[in-house]
Amino acid sequence: QKEVEQNSGPLSVPEGAIASLNCTYSDRGSQSFFWYRQYSGKSPELIMFIYSNGDKEDGRFTAQLNKASQYVSLLIRDSQPSDSATYLCAVTRLSNFGNEKLTFGTGTRLTIIP
Amino acid sequence: ETGVTQTPRHLVMGMTNKKSLKCEQHLGHNAMYWYKQSAKKPLELMFVYNFKEQTENNSVPSRFSPECPNSSHLFLHLHTLQPEDSALYLCASSQVSGSNEQFFGPGTRLTVL
Numbered sequence: 001q002k003e004v005e006q007n008s009g010p011l012s013v014p015e016g017a018i019a020s021l022n023c024t025y026s027d028r029g030s031q032s033f034f035w036y037r038q039y040s041g042k043s044p045e046l047i048m049f050i051y052s053n054g055d056k057e058d059g060r061f062t063a064q065l066n067k068a069s070q071y072v073s074l075l076i077r078d079s080q081p082s083d084s085a086t087y088l089c090a091v092t093r094l095s096n097f098g099n100e101k102l103t104f105g106t107g108t109r110l111t112i113i114p
Numbered sequence: 115e116t117g118v119t120q121t122p123r124h125l126v127m128g129m130t131n132k133k134s135l136k137c138e139q140h141l142g143h144n145a146m147y148w149y150k151q152s153a154k155k156p157l158e159l160m161f162v163y164n165f166k167e168q169t170e171n172n173s174v175p176s177r178f179s180p181e182c183p184n185s186s187h188l189f190l191h192l193h194t195l196q197p198e199d200s201a202l203y204l205c206a207s208s209q210v211s212g213s214n215e216q217f218f219g220p221g222t223r224l225t226v227l
Contacts, residue, residue, distance in 0.1 A: 002156075004156065008154075032214070034215075042220070043204055043218040043219060043220050043221050044157070044204075044218050045218070046215055046216070046217075049215070088156075088157065090157075092214070101159060101162070101170070102157075102159065102216060103156075103159075104156040104157040105156055106154065106155065106156045107156075
């Protein structure tokens, strides 16, 4: 079983609709959950993180976490063509030194159709 | 320069060559990371340095040799690589404690012939 699983896509969503990206993880000790966006040929950039069960909203983005189901999702409202990218889910547990070791999924490629 | 910079951006090398990748962070962070990103595979953590001390080696072959002379600079020395080592090598930095958000550099696209 992969540590972090994501549907590789591509996921196609019409402009203006809600894009829903899902991620499951295997380590119940995971403590923090991150969504990174990676444009083609570019490096990942952090767009959301969540630590507690429930929803966290930031602008058009909402992260949802359910630790009992080991499931984290990212919703993008009012999708724009500029949202077309690969979205990487990452989970962490604290290392012995206080910083977090990120384990990434393979990413979901999202395409917003104008 | 701001953020995390990496040089070179592209590198082509033969299997017998020796080369080095360089990373520099201008964010005042005290942790630095090397990741490998291959096609259709997840980002793989290779090495972690906290306060310029190596704290993580994720079973990386010895043909990859990291060096961290200070908290702002990180190198990855390469020698006798294999074609399967061709990938995007990403450097990242963060604070050791508090907000652990990792900021990534633009990466070095490495091709081993």
